[in-house]
Amino acid sequence: MPSLSQRGAAFDPEGSLPPSRLDFHPGDDYFTHPGEPFGEAALGLAIGPLGMRLEGLSGSQAAALRERFRPFVTDLPAAYVTIALRNAGVEGFLRLASAGGGPEVYRLESRASGRRLVLWSYEFAGWLDAGAGKALLALARPEGPLFDRGLENFLRVLTASFILEQGGFLLHASGVVRRGKAYVFFGPSGSGKTTVTHFSPGDTVLSDDLTLIVKRGEGTYEAAGIPFGLAHHRTPETSGSFPIASLNRLVQSPVVRREPLGRARALGEIAASLPFVMQETRQAARAIEIVGRALDGIPAHRLHFRKDDAFWGVVEEA
16 A cells, blocks of 8 residues: 655654664554553543544543543543554654654555554554444654654544545545634645635634534535644634535635536545545545535535635625
């Protein structure tokens, strides 16, 4: 399976493992005898329809995450997926390619192992089993930037994979709620996803980078935020989901206007903005099918905008 990547974004090496000439690629034998849990605490998260139970946390880890991920924390008697956290027992997995520790493209490796999708990056390794509703995450550090980044990056991939089982998808997009409706703005890095949130100061921002598209009924979809992935590391103010008014492919332009995207073009543009799932054949096919169904009920447009709030005048047109 090809390597996954976070859209070729430059990787900030703050708190990273030291450079080394050798990476450690964990095989199946590594996961046969995983490291010890950090502790006996657990934490429940509700992200759209996905209930997650994180087990094996220390008391201090659980307390910090409970504060960090509010209001997504919940008591889950039965979670959709149980994630066992373990101490990796190694210094790390992938190493910085640059001896000087400078920026590099963030690397996330993966392979299939039976029903499992195995993942590893700089500071973590783990596997997902969507059919069994289980996952395991081994982290190189018990706290600090490496712990935080490893946990959040693993949960991003888990969310993108497991939401497909629920008929939804994770999109590289900002989500803004205005008058009870969600407007989703998507596109590649640098297209303006964070910019549109800056020009929506009185509205509820679900995300400025990753927005969850949730299936609520036949032909009905809503947008929800996730408690990680915002460019400025802010947690959304709400864990709720909202009816989607439109999907808008951002294009920076001196002239503000909006034009409908044909179905085929919309499908291609959205597929290009799906993180993590398009490199694996089965997931990619499922994702394209789900996006196609969503487009039956959600209008998609190409939004030409400049760096002011004038775009709202055309986005809210009936």
